[in-house]
Amino acid sequence: MVVLVLLAAGCTAAPPPEPPRPAAVAPAPSPVMDVQESWRITRHGAEHEIEGYADEVSVLPGGRFGLHVSTTAPRFSASAFRMGANPAKVWESAQVRGVRQAPARVVDGTVTATHWSRSLTVDTTGWREGAYLVRLDASSGAQRYVPVTVRSASTRGRVVIVNAVTTWQAYNLWGGHSLYKGPGGYDDRSRAVTFDRPYDGAGARLFLAFEKDALAVAEQSGVPLAYLTNLDLTPGALDGARAVVSLGHDEYWSPGMRTVVTEARDHGVNLAFLGANAVYWRVAMHGRTLACDKVRLCELWRASRPESELVGQMYDCFPAEGAYRVSRPGHWIFAGTRGRNFPGMLGVETDKVSQGSPDNVQVLAESPLTCGGRATVSHSTYYTAPGGAGVFASGTMRWVCAMRGRRCGHGVNEAAAAFTRRSTINLLTRFAEGPAGRP
Numbered sequence: 001m002v003v004l005v006l007l008a009a010g011c012t013a014a015p016p017p018e019p020p021r022p023a024a025v026a027p028a029p030s031p032v033m034d035v036q037e038s039w040r041i042t043r044h045g046a047e048h049e050i051e052g053y054a055d056e057v058s059v060l061p062g063g064r065f066g067l068h069v070s071t072t073a074p075r076f077s078a079s080a081f082r083m084g085a086n087p088a089k090v091w092e093s094a095q096v097r098g099v100r101q102a103p104a105r106v107v108d109g110t111v112t113a114t115h116w117s118r119s120l121t122v123d124t125t126g127w128r129e130g131a132y133l134v135r136l137d138a139s140s141g142a143q144r145y146v147p148v149t150v151r152s153a154s155t156r157g158r159v160v161i162v163n164a165v166t167t168w169q170a171y172n173l174w175g176g177h178s179l180y181k182g183p184g185g186y187d188d189r190s191r192a193v194t195f196d197r198p199y200d201g202a203g204a205r206l207f208l209a210f211e212k213d214a215l216a217v218a219e220q221s222g223v224p225l226a227y228l229t230n231l232d233l234t235p236g237a238l239d240g241a242r243a244v245v246s247l248g249h250d251e252y253w254s255p256g257m258r259t260v261v262t263e264a265r266d267h268g269v270n271l272a273f274l275g276a277n278a279v280y281w282r283v284a285m286h287g288r289t290l291a292c293d294k295v296r297l298c299e300l301w302r303a304s305r306p307e308s309e310l311v312g313q314m315y316d317c318f319p320a321e322g323a324y325r326v327s328r329p330g331h332w333i334f335a336g337t338r339g340r341n342f343p344g345m346l347g348v349e350t351d352k353v354s355q356g357s358p359d360n361v362q363v364l365a366e367s368p369l370t371c372g373g374r375a376t377v378s379h380s381t382y383y384t385a386p387g388g389a390g391v392f393a394s395g396t397m398r399w400v401c402a403m404r405g406r407r408c409g410h411g412v413n414e415a416a417a418a419f420t421r422r423s424t425i426n427l428l429t430r431f432a433e434g435p436a437g438r439p
Helices: 165-170 205-210 212-221 255-266 414-431
Strands: 024-026 050-054 064-071 075-082 088-092 105-107 110-112 120-123 130-138 143-150 159-163 192-194 225-229 243-246 270-273 284-286 289-291 314-317 322-325 341-346 350-352 362-371 374-384 390-393
Touching: 050 130, 050 143, 064 075, 064 130, 075 120, 110 192, 143 165, 143 225, 159 212, 165 192, 165 205, 165 289, 205 212, 212 414, 243 414, 255 270, 270 414, 314 362, 314 374, 322 374, 341 414, 350 362, 390 414
Parallel strands: 024 120, 159 225, 159 243, 243 270, 270 390, 350 374
Antiparallel strands: 050 064, 064 120, 075 088, 075 130, 105 110, 130 143, 192 289, 284 289, 314 350, 322 341, 322 362, 362 374, 374 390
8 A cells, every 4th residue: 555644734723603594606607618727736825725525526427516715715606627638627606705614623533524504506417427626716816626527427438537525535634534543643544434524635636647538648649538536436337338437546446446346347348457455355335435445444455355356466566666667568458569678667566466356367567666675577468358448457556656757756757758648548449449358
């Protein structure tokens, strides 16, 4: 597991909250498709200058969701940006009166802001399916993101991009508690976390690090796409889909999620895992609460059903650092790429072929590395399931990061960006045609 060093973003002492008031309703104007307008945050401001959360993780097109916003500024506005190949602003609110909401509450170790009043109701009529960042802009200049997905009503005939929101929430340290740590360290961690609170930092840290660039490449590929979060992986959600794409960090899976994806694979739906350490923790969902005590009620999947049975390989190393080495350059996934050795592409977690991997798994890349003094390897793999589905796993958490080239850091270069982008487009194009393992 990645253990990130985070700054706690919990609410501290604040003036008594104002009494609840009717939430503003933001009408859905004609979409403002202005690709020139920047979606980026330019000023974070102070810790609690503005922050908020959506009371729906995803909505169907035309659905509504509420924004619960706390700010020390007298006013704020909200703007929605559809992310992808061409990020564009599709909506903006009028100015809304700012209120400093009550401090976060800790209930049985779980930080919640469910007591915050709704500040704004957002109507998504006219919005396209996709992943969105709602940017909150305080009149003081501070900004934060609130992510929301406009999910697809049907995935039939499409490649499904899945936002790993359970993993986003597991690492969320807003209010001082995540599934990894609390004010007193690991032993003081939450055993359950809720979506009824803002995300820490800028508000979309894991989406920006592990998903945004892959989403852009997927849209550039031209294949028909559908959009879901992993909370939307319910029975019937993948009926008729061509492929499912897990992005850069997809660690927390409930039994229901795994069952839906496994049954889809068994019916010929291709799978792509573009990160590492996928399907690691077996979690329980109770409404908007994710439960995982990491001891008794939330075991590792490999304790009962190794993740390698689905992914093709399993998590092996943290912290990992090294070069990615292609061992089967002639494979169709690598068609049109150049180079076989890419510095810095291994990290910060890696997978390898392990117990439970399918007998017919092919190793496409084998990259030696040292993990805490232990010699090991990282693999990229591909196998064909009995139903004809093809399953690819990159084996490195930097596959998506490498799409940014030098901006990824870690010694990753532009050759790696060209390699990962071309390989991903090859993968999506072939997977969009149907079961990739059938003649």
